Amino acid sequence: MLRTSEAVSPRIRVADVHKDFKLRHTHSVKETFLAAVRRKQLTTDFHALNGVSFDIGPGESVALLGFNGSGKSTLLKLISGVLRPDEGHVLTRGRVAGLIEVGAGFHPDLSGRENIYLNAAILGMTKRETEERYDDIVAFSEIEQFIDTEVKHYSSGMFLRLAFSVAIHTEVDILLIDEILSVGDEPFQQKCLARIRELHNDGKTLVVVSHDLDMVSDLCERGILLRDGGVAFDGASKDAVALMRQ
Template sequence: MTEQTAASVLPSIIVDGVRKTFLLNHAHSFKDTVVSWIRRRKTTTEFHALRGLDIVINEGDSVALLGYNGSGKSTLLKLLSGVMRPDAGEVLTRGRVAGLIEVGAGFHPELSGRENVFLNAAILGMQREEIEARYDDIVAFSEIEEFIDQEVKHYSSGMFMRLAFSVAIHVDVDILLVDEILSVGDAPFRAKCRAKFDELIAAGKTLVIVSHDMEMVRELCTRGVVIRKGELRYDGGIEEAIAAMNEAA
């Protein structure tokens, strides 16, 4: 890479000294609270999900966030999407961000699939004219045309995923965040989703994936970021990152 080319690469995501702590409640009833108070036991403990994390992800990078359950990956993805805010440090993103973080997130259960397409797309920053222009493509990609006018509270998790994914990838995004959502759904639809990821990568979009599917991250990602107990343990090539994750077990 020449100096001029390197200088033209801009960061899409900057995570600077980010910390996030949750309070875990151990008293599940009023009785538990009273007993703990009498015995002078704590009813809450702190869980440090992220401990001063520093990461820079450049425009066009395809990055896998790797680590075992409880490492802080999903917390980081929620901070990147703006669903949560850090307790300390900064999370900066450049451009439009779409997140597939939780099946059905952003969907209203009492509304139909059709109404939720418009609602979810608007949440992701699309204008009504833009949604109307892409509506048929969104529904066709989801493959749930016959259920589109049903209330989504009657949808299966797979139907939720199909519609949520279809909306997100039809938004003109700069950054796409994905958290294990492709574990829901059949093999042909997952293959179609992976092909769409390839299109986004070829178009220079930034992709950040949380997944335990090492085959998928090998296919889609060139870089891996390993997080363990809220701390950065490795940041580099995907094969080396997978090896580092296994060594950290």
């Protein structure tokens, strides 16, 4: 249970956030020229988020739900700091790690061992923290025999196993997860879910985006349903999932 002093200090605050994108309607210089000559519209504005506000407290597990284009992945990237809002504020308290583009910091010409240290540093870990967790990271990934091989020779499954293992062994306060639980075979997925539950039981704050509604309703206590760039529902995850299925 949260103490009162913790409850009034959110880990994440999203305050009246707006985010727009330009959607292009041409794919080449020739198409752009012809569209301009014919006075066709080259771009349109897409309002991904329109005045979204909520707080997430320490230790909460929250699912961001919504159909494609509802703004949930955009919101996760704003919380991670990958994107910035056009209006409003996104504030976080503590160290944040995002399982959003897993392995984005990996270098293909470096070995798995070298990439563990590189990616851990990108995620904010010190060399000492990485050394302390190194054996656990390698064991969890289940690719010990390939750890000194350049990752450009890895299969996609091996690459994602190692990248995911680094990310979930990072010392964090807030863990952001975007559709990454589809990596690997079912036993590895179950192991990943068990590890994420451990982190939540240790008091870490979780924010999850997934199309697997059964998984998020089981993993998360709270659900925030986004629709047309706004919050349509904020409450128990099972109620949010039920609304999605209507």
